[in-house]
């Protein structure tokens with residue numbers, strides 16, 4: 808009569824192991840999502856690539872000073888770095904990156 812008890816114990820053991828593994832996976836996923844959410848809040852508009860985002864060039868032809876992506880005005884000439892112009896630079900860089908992969 809010991810066989811059903813063994814089967815139940817094995818079944819319970821598998822259940823416990825599965826639950827522990829699932830719990831660990833769940834916690835890891837939640838931590839990953841939360842840290843990604845915090846990173847997105849700290850650097851908005853990055854879409855996950857924010858950490859790799861390089862510096863921006865000043866749109867003024869005679870300047871071309873590189874400024875950090877967080878800068879609102881050029882460090883050298885003081886020209887306002889318009890988001891739309893920076894987006895164009897971003898898109899061009901992405902297209903260049905895509906072309907490099909081909």
Ligand SMILES: [Zn+2]
Nearest residue numbers: 865870881884
């Ligand atoms: Zn400038």
